[in-house]
Amino acid sequence: MPGGHGAGTAGVDPQQLWLNPRPSGRGRKPSFSREAITAAAVALADAEGLEAVTMRRVASEVGAGVMSLYSYAPEKETLLELMVDHVSGELPAPARTGDWRTDLKAIGHLQRDLMLRHTWLPAALATRRTPGPHSLAFLEHALAALRPTRLDGSAKLEVFSLLTGFVASHVGYEIRQAAAADAPGRAAAEARYLAAVAADGHHPELAEALSAPGRPPAPEALFTRFLDRLVDGLDTG
Template sequence: MTVWDRPEPPTRPAPLDRERIVAAAVALADEGGLDAVSLRKVAARLNAGPMRLYGYIATKEELFDLMLDEVYAEILPEERPGDWREALGTLAHRTRQAALRHEWLADLLGGRPALGPNGLAVAEATLSALDGLADIDTVMRAVETVSAYFTGAIRREIANLRAERATGLSKHDWQRASGPRLTKLLATGGFPALTKAVYDGTDVDAETTFTTGLDWVLDAVAARLSPPRG
């Protein structure tokens, strides 16, 4: 039986429910990441005894499942997508936006399928937009391919944000600090492709990088979904 199927115990002696527990856990994670979340810390924030929480949630993993589903409510499209490309693009962008609000989300993406009501609603909205375009296996691979792209891209972006906070150096600060050593290495002539990338490449922001990569992936998916010309 999943945490969503298990009934909640009575709220006496003090008001307590899974909604309040999850809200407290999300607040803790937003402040300090998943390492800041434990049943003891959540209980303390709610002024409740830790043992009381076990009537609602059996393990920390169940709590993470509930937190993930809470954020899926933010990812769920507000309107029915117009077509499959909009559906997958919306899923990618809304997931990225949610991860920028809740950086810990990046640590939970790509794991087990989300079985909470909001996670299932997101999956249904996405798959229904591709219904009838190809056989179900092709549709599933298309969704998995786009998901693999934005999961990796989001994790990289969040990792960079964390590195900036840990070192106190922005991306451009780090580039300036690393510049002399990199310039010396490139001057050896041993890295011609890298030299071209450094000196001739365009430096773009994270959102532009994300959107460009997503468009390329969606173009590749479109080629698989389109029937062969004959």
């Protein structure tokens, strides 16, 4: 599940991260599990936002010492990757109609639903590196949906990346809008500011846009409209 931004420095070898079930028999038995830790972190992010996910907090939630987490994830960044893939496991297999555009739109809606259920996801995707198994399974479905297009391999991957990036960006926008509506003082201050700017005479277009607002469409309708435009515009090669 690529898409997003943020440079970053080192990271962890994905091969070692995602595909080993801990083969050893020697040594002390693990008291916790990657699953449990990841689930706790996800629950925390769902309930209190991504900034509540600190190593200390996750550890206490799971009943471990802080440093114990580092046996399961070598860096916090890794934990975030695990979280993303964890929730990606909630993605159902997309329906297949005969039409790849329809299928791709459905995929976009599934991604949006997931992001609305885990509102930290758009932000978390911004730094993400390598897709885990659940993300790859979903990617597999997306590639299958794109099969009729006859795009070449890298073009298919690019389309999926574009789609995911767009959805994350748009849902991030939706979430911020919704949050702004919940903080009426702040929203009012911003409205006052924009009105003041519009009234200064140097921003006639803005003034007109604000004075003829239309009523803001339902978020889902707006998303659907933009998604449809994006997908309908995709070239088949």
